[in-house]
Amino acid sequence: MEGVNDVKELKRNVRDRLTWDDRIDESQIEVSVNDGIATLKGCVSTYPEKVLAEIETQMVLGIKSVVNNIEVKFPGSYEIPSDKDLKEAMFCLLDANSEIDSNDVKVSINNRNVILEGTVNSYWKSEKIRKMASQISGVVSVKNKILIIPEVKISDEEITNLITTSMQNSVHVDAQKVNVKVKDDIVTISGTLSSMSEYDAVKNIVEFTKGVIDIKNNLKWVLRYQTT
Secondary structure, three states: OOOOHHHHHHHOOOOOOHHHOOOOOOOHHHEEOOEEEEEEEEOOOHHHHHHHHHHHOOOOOOOOOEEOOOOOOOOOOOOOOOOHHHHHHHHHHHOOOOOOOHHEEEEEOOEEEEEEEEEOOOHHHHOOOOOOOOOOOOEEEEEOOOOEOOOOOHHHHHHHHHHHHHHHHHOOHHHHHHHEEEOOEEEEEEEEEOHHHHHHHHHHHHHOOOEEEEEEEEEEEEEOOOOO
């Protein structure tokens, strides 16, 4: 368990991350830390902002996990769309995307909470669908229950080799900083990176690798900026 100073430093580092990202209004978010677990409370005006707050907090060195209790509260002037409107918007996005067959996806929406179900053959497709739903104005939560069933079975060893080789060939990634483990087609990545661009590059490589059905992302990247 952290000492008092460790807790204060972790809380400060989390607030630095939230302050750094201009997409987040950190003034409405309360942060507490206990035994490496960060709890976020308060309210934001959009679901993507809630997700970003969790992602940035998870990036902080020393944070083991995040409990995201932030509420999405729309501004008083905002005209809240109906569940029917949100569902129509979701299928418009799916139908406009040639890479995804909307017939493979089932969308349920209750009080602006979205549940995604169905099957796709690649992890990146599931992630793309989740991101589509997350970005629709009016959505307050997204639960992604889509199953990934690859068309061809690839061994854990081959998935590992594909990921490590791609990182070694990338000018954007120092492969020695990243630890990759694969078990039952589930990839766990960990390590501390020097920039957001390197983090994004590693994440993209893993997401687009054939045979991956899930990702446990324990990567961190060091924020140089600090508040005073």
